[in-house]
Amino acid sequence: MDRQASGALVPDVTLDRTSPVPLYYQVATRLQQQIEEGDIPVGSRLENEVELADRLGVSRPTMRRAISYLVERGMLVRKRGVGTQVVHPKVRRPVELSSLYDDLLKSGQAPRTEIREFEVRPAPDQIAEALGIPFGAEVTWIERLRFAGDEPLALMHNAVPVDVIRLRREDLERNGLYDLLRAAGHVPRMANQVVGARVASAGEARILDEARGAPLLTMTRTAWDAAGKAVEYGSHLYRASRYSFELNLTS
Template identity: 55%
Template sequence: MNLSVELDRSSPVPLYYQLAQAIEGAIRTGELAPGDRFENELALAKRLSLSRPTTRRAIQEVVDKGLLVRKRGVGTQVVQNPVHRRVELTSLFDDLARTGKSPTTDLLEYRVCNADDDVAAELNLGADREVVAIRRLRRAEGEPLALMANYLPVEIAPDADELESAGLYQSLRSRGVNIRLARQRIGARSATKPEAKLLGERAGAPLLTMARTAFDDSGRAVEFGSHCYRASRYYFDTTLFNR
């Protein structure tokens, strides 16, 4: 399939990046579907009046994101579209719903307990304060995607049944709690056997991790979350600026 691409040669944005974004956009919107053969690199370069190195670099950008795969004797093909998420102050449920990924939630645990030292420090609570501990499995279009553990002060925590039909931040907003600021750490580690079983991965498979402490309009810490995501189906997307 020949992809329709408009390049702005007067833009300071590199041509390879413009082309990579166009290819990625076509895959994410379904214009290019999983299994589709992608246009030959040489033919694409000639059609768009680009150099082969520029075209090759653009395609490699999309290959590196897991959206295209090169197969010897077959060429380049579109593969299953992984979930990508911009590093913004949003919830996974809201992000998936906004992109049409049909999020669902399995509530694995919901209990009231005393905050341990780490959670108390993150939420700026006394060690004897009670919190609601929540553990969920988030699916996208029925496929396991992430395991999420969250801790909230008892007085603002949503009810258990709410968390099976709505996102945590959505439930907090309905209670008048608006997330204004968050401190976030992104990392990686290997999946434990229980995690791998829930996520449909092998034990030791790579997981992306995110720990986030969220604050409301008054600066009060209202939620601490520790999440892990399947690296084979998920990645974070950032845009960097030079100041």
């Protein structure tokens, strides 16, 4: 019997030690590729850490770190005394903080944005509190109507502190708010969302091209960047007939 029997064969990978990309990350990325492409089948056991590290020419801590990375992302499961297994792809999808604009782009629909209101003004108390900024601090206040194709989809209200990013109307027409925030270095990393439902008022129904009394999804959100700075407050209305939230959660 030979060591190969102990686990699925992980193909050799070429590592670049001169690259600024960390070794553990290179290993993790190749491993992920091979899993996604099916070179390492779902449910199969990997070779043990020591052998793997040996064969790839890295130390065991580095190998462990690469594996840990994939374990945290839900692709692998480790069991002490047993080994490391590839889990089912269904469970693998990463949690993502995405905006409606991103979602539409990904699903192949053409997002279009009509800006109905755009002004810099002091934040209302309730919003200042949600953002954790002083009462009366200035924010950019936006009302946008988001279309998918020709159909209106969502009526969105946002407040962004002016010291986070100086928004311009033109940029907002072409890009999603989250793209602009990311580009400005304020990557949204955490968010608190409340999702509810109510029926449309007459005015809302007219704007969204729905009947009065139609069900609407409501979402209010506060988002923070990695440093804990509040970057966005949003209060949105979605047509329930055309949109629903898809979420992937991890404990």
